[in-house]
Amino acid sequence: MIQHANHGAMRVTLDIWRQSGPGAQGHFETHTVDGNEHMSFLELLDVLNEQLVREGKDPVAFDHDCREGICGSCALTLDGKPHGPRNRTTVCQIHMREYRDGAHIRVEPFRATAFPVVKDLAIDRSAFDRIQRAGGYISVNTGAAPDANAIPIKKDDADAAFDAAACIGCGACVAACPNAAAMLFTSAKVSQFALLPQGQPEREKRVIAMVDQMDAEGFGNCTNHYECEAACPKSISVTNIARMNREYMRAMLRV
Amino acid sequence: MAQDTRTRAEGGSSVLDSKVPSGPMAERWSKHKFDLKLVNPANRRKFDVLVVGTGLAGASAAATLAEMGYNVKAFCIHDSPRRAHSIAAQGGINAAKNYKNDGDSVHRLFYDTVKGGDYRSRESNVHRLAEVSVQIIDQCVAQGVPFAREYGGLLDNRSFGGAQVSRTFYARGQTGQQLLLGAYSALNRMIQSGRVAMYTRREMLDLVVVDGVARGIITRNLTTGAVERHSGHAVLLCTGGYGNVFYLSTNAKNSNVTAAWRAHKRGAYFANPCYTQIHPTCIPRSGDYQSKLTLMSESLRNDGRVWVPRKAKDSRPPADIPEAERYYYLEERYPSFGNLVPRDVASRNSKSVCDEGLGVGPSGEAVYLDFRDAIQRDGRAAVEARYSNLFEMYERITGDDPYVTPMRIYPAVHYTMGGLWVDYNLESTVPGLFVLGEANFSDHGANRLGASALMQGLADGYFVVPATIASHLAGRKLGAVTTDHPAFAAAEADSRQRLDALLAIDGSRTVDDFHRALGKVMWDKCGMARNEAGLKRALSEIRDLREAFWQDVKVIGDPNTINADLEKAGRLADFMEFAELKVRDALERDESCGGHFREEHQTEEGEAKRDDERFAHVAAWEYRGEGRPEARHEEPLVFEEVKLTTRSYK
Numbered sequence A: 001m002i003q004h005a006n007h008g009a010m011r012v013t014l015d016i017w018r019q020s021g022p023g024a025q026g027h028f029e030t031h032t033v034d035g036n037e038h039m040s041f042l043e044l045l046d047v048l049n050e051q052l053v054r055e056g057k058d059p060v061a062f063d064h065d066c067r068e069g070i071c072g073s074c075a076l077t078l079d080g081k082p083h084g085p086r087n088r089t090t091v092c093q094i095h096m097r098e099y100r101d102g103a104h105i106r107v108e109p110f111r112a113t114a115f116p117v118v119k120d121l122a123i124d125r126s127a128f129d130r131i132q133r134a135g136g137y138i139s140v141n142t143g144a145a146p147d148a149n150a151i152p153i154k155k156d157d158a159d160a161a162f163d164a165a166a167c168i169g170c171g172a173c174v175a176a177c178p179n180a181a182a183m184l185f186t187s188a189k190v191s192q193f194a195l196l197p198q199g200q201p202e203r204e205k206r207v208i209a210m211v212d213q214m215d216a217e218g219f220g221n222c223t224n225h226y227e228c229e230a231a232c233p234k235s236i237s238v239t240n241i242a243r244m245n246r247e248y249m250r251a252m253l254r255v
Numbered sequence B: 001m002a003q004d005t006r007t008r009a010e011g012g013s014s015v016l017d018s019k020v021p022s023g024p025m026a027e028r029w030s031k032h033k034f035d036l037k038l039v040n041p042a043n044r045r046k047f048d049v050l051v052v053g054t055g056l057a058g059a060s061a062a063a064t065l066a067e068m069g070y071n072v073k074a075f076c077i078h079d080s081p082r083r084a085h086s087i088a089a090q091g092g093i094n095a096a097k098n099y100k101n102d103g104d105s106v107h108r109l110f111y112d113t114v115k116g117g118d119y120r121s122r123e124s125n126v127h128r129l130a131e132v133s134v135q136i137i138d139q140c141v142a143q144g145v146p147f148a149r150e151y152g153g154l155l156d157n158r159s160f161g162g163a164q165v166s167r168t169f170y171a172r173g174q175t176g177q178q179l180l181l182g183a184y185s186a187l188n189r190m191i192q193s194g195r196v197a198m199y200t201r202r203e204m205l206d207l208v209v210v211d212g213v214a215r216g217i218i219t220r221n222l223t224t225g226a227v228e229r230h231s232g233h234a235v236l237l238c239t240g241g242y243g244n245v246f247y248l249s250t251n252a253k254n255s256n257v258t259a260a261w262r263a264h265k266r267g268a269y270f271a272n273p274c275y276t277q278i279h280p281t282c283i284p285r286s287g288d289y290q291s292k293l294t295l296m297s298e299s300l301r302n303d304g305r306v307w308v309p310r311k312a313k314d315s316r317p318p319a320d321i322p323e324a325e326r327y328y329y330l331e332e333r334y335p336s337f338g339n340l341v342p343r344d345v346a347s348r349n350s351k352s353v354c355d356e357g358l359g360v361g362p363s364g365e366a367v368y369l370d371f372r373d374a375i376q377r378d379g380r381a382a383v384e385a386r387y388s389n390l391f392e393m394y395e396r397i398t399g400d401d402p403y404v405t406p407m408r409i410y411p412a413v414h415y416t417m418g419g420l421w422v423d424y425n426l427e428s429t430v431p432g433l434f435v436l437g438e439a440n441f442s443d444h445g446a447n448r449l450g451a452s453a454l455m456q457g458l459a460d461g462y463f464v465v466p467a468t469i470a471s472h473l474a475g476r477k478l479g480a481v482t483t484d485h486p487a488f489a490a491a492e493a494d495s496r497q498r499l500d501a502l503l504a505i506d507g508s509r510t511v512d513d514f515h516r517a518l519g520k521v522m523w524d525k526c527g528m529a530r531n532e533a534g535l536k537r538a539l540s541e542i543r544d545l546r547e548a549f550w551q552d553v554k555v556i557g558d559p560n561t562i563n564a565d566l567e568k569a570g571r572l573a574d575f576m577e578f579a580e581l582k583v584r585d586a587l588e589r590d591e592s593c594g595g596h597f598r599e600e601h602q603t604e605e606g607e608a609k610r611d612d613e614r615f616a617h618v619a620a621w622e623y624r625g626e627g628r629p630e631a632r633h634e635e636p637l638v639f640e641e642v643k644l645t646t647r648s649y650k
Helices: A042-053 A124-135 A156-163 A170-175 A181-196 A197-216 A227-231 A241-253 B025-035 B054-070 B104-117 B122-140 B175-192 B257-264 B300-304 B329-332 B345-356 B372-378 B380-398 B453-473 B486-505 B511-526 B532-552 B564-588
Strands: A009-018 A028-037 A076-078 A104-109 A116-118 B048-050 B071-077 B167-168 B196-200 B202-210 B213-219 B228-230 B234-235 B277-282 B307-309 B367-370 B407-415 B433-437 B618-624 B632-634
Touching: A009 A042, A028 A042, A042 B511, A042 B564, A042 B632, A076 A227, A104 A170, A116 B486, A124 A181, A124 A197, A156 A181, A170 A181, A170 A227, A181 A197, A181 A227, A181 A241, A197 A241, A197 B048, B025 B104, B025 B122, B025 B202, B048 B054, B048 B213, B054 B071, B054 B175, B054 B234, B054 B453, B104 B511, B175 B196, B175 B453, B175 B632, B202 B228, B202 B257, B202 B486, B202 B564, B213 B234, B213 B486, B228 B486, B234 B453, B257 B433, B277 B300, B277 B345, B300 B380, B307 B329, B307 B345, B307 B372, B329 B345, B329 B453, B345 B367, B372 B380, B372 B453, B433 B453, B486 B564, B511 B532, B511 B564, B532 B564
Parallel strands: A009 A104, B048 B071, B048 B234, B071 B196, B234 B433
Antiparallel strands: A009 A028, A076 A104, B202 B213, B213 B228, B277 B407, B307 B367, B367 B407, B618 B632
């Protein structure tokens, strides 16, 4: 994996998804780009876009921002794999040394009915926001909080809540799932709050509202492929899905 | 700069009224809150507040104001409010809880922050920040933010640069993310309840001022290209800093100065634009294609030793360089603080050894951060337990394994202390325009301490503005203004004309090409070290570059769809204007302080030398129209609690 070449120039060919707008007919477009093994994959797209602009052609639209793997903006599928070839890594952190000179890479947006394409590689993930709005919060007005150490929380519970809270909302779990399910995403937030004492008062209401919204958005259901966990750049575990299912069942029996 | 562009407050009167309350420091915020006018809960729904930006400051303000009953419209540039750049903060958030019983207090946090800022911040603001810090932690825990805990179930703390107590709360290396998701959840709750209308993928293009009061904004819908008008009774800018004027920084790619700069051109003074924080431990650039820089947490300096070869252009692999030929320059120069000197000192020393030709790596602009001794002393497992995620991140980006080869690091632009000038109420010089978080000139003076940015963003949004906004809403008579007002039409026309002008140039150079050129001028001449000759050269280079930009930039495509090139061009056009002001401010501040290092003003040992006699003030710049030099105003800084001393880390 680790190479020490200082130069490492390389030429790659990209088959890139182009789509002028939502609902428009899309197609793959092929471009050859001269890069270098130290570049990130998004920097290779930058090179391509500058090349396109110089030729008077429309650059490829894609979402990105922090380029450090934490904002969750980037959402590309490379050769059929959401976020590309390296596990636990967002596509903005994929560097070209993962590929050989002469590589041919297929670049697509994350695909799911609930994530319509906005343009080229940019997609609409507002469904995720609507799931969070349905119940992904603890109702506490600013200023009304007790002292932070008033409620001790077991370290193991706090750590497990953190593991779930690490989700960056990128949508790779949906793109990887054969059913385009959003169970991993939704269960991560349900789990975080179910594990914490602060989350108890709204526990039942929350899971029902979030699952209902998830279903209303047109995401599929989980059939235990675990592709979501494999694609997740933050290692969110499928045990969260099991927990959400239990929480949902428990809530249905109580309300 | 010419004297005629300067106003100096004589006998305490200034065009800049800071509205700092009087009385004992520790009682000022309480007294001020009592003295402020209030808006009756039943009347709050009659006021529309526009919040631009949904990072820590914006999301917390929007949520809190909505909880109080105001009508809020919130705007963000991203596809979701959760993606604001606050999310990338790693280290932690300070609060004077004294949970460690190690002598921390509100006063100590206040004192450390004023000193860390090299005595260039407003004491009353900093004291308030330290006071509300404790409530922030309470609020975040109540929201379910999973801070690190000890086995007893209580919150854990760690220590951070510039402080001798443990007051930093953290959530692994993702504190910013967890705090932002907390604020995002509070915002979501208010969106769901219908009290916040959320506008995503919107960029603010202009501020609309009616009868001297901020009454609206012009935005561009980044998906459809539509230019839109929004009116309200107050506008809150929570739009972050200007670090990307350097092109390469640790800021996210979309971070920009446009909202602040547009407000500046509508009357908001810009304060201390020369202050920039350069973080010492970033991954060096590897080539011209580099699009951004990545920060490695400051915590690495606890165990890593910083060195360069003693011999210039030594091309041997680091492992082959014997101990006697390694220059541990921080340990030699600062025996008592060693590798843990503050950020500005560490950064400047890296630059100076590289300038002497001792730098390593292909570019010669890097120094080693070596864990060999820590691994030998504590074992690989112990080092792994502390830093494995950072080592993995480094390996991912560089392809080198830091367990075997020393890391190569170099300083990079990280945070900007300057910003729009605000009074104690966080209101700018445009009535009704409030500025929060990194976008204001803030509480950090000339240098920000680690783990204080998150604290300030949330203090402003959760606790300060929700109280102080009443001074405007209840204190002024605000007539009905709709988007049909001619001021909206005029501002919209300006925005459209700028977009059309950019598309019409059809030159030969790309936007990024110009941005890289601007970044190089800024980094070389207005970066870690500045001098008069270099700054003067920078002024003319920036003007030339700006002229070339407006003649030769090539912006492609359709303005009525996602057009990243057009967005970038508009932002760069503003950076090109802002850059000149930044350089002028650096030129005019003829002293060294914190992150502003003027080579003419250093001690014999090469440390920053302040000039309190002439420069213990905030410099706030007034835009006076196209082609006229901006006027420089001064707000004197009065130190009643903290004695001005020279920082020493020897």
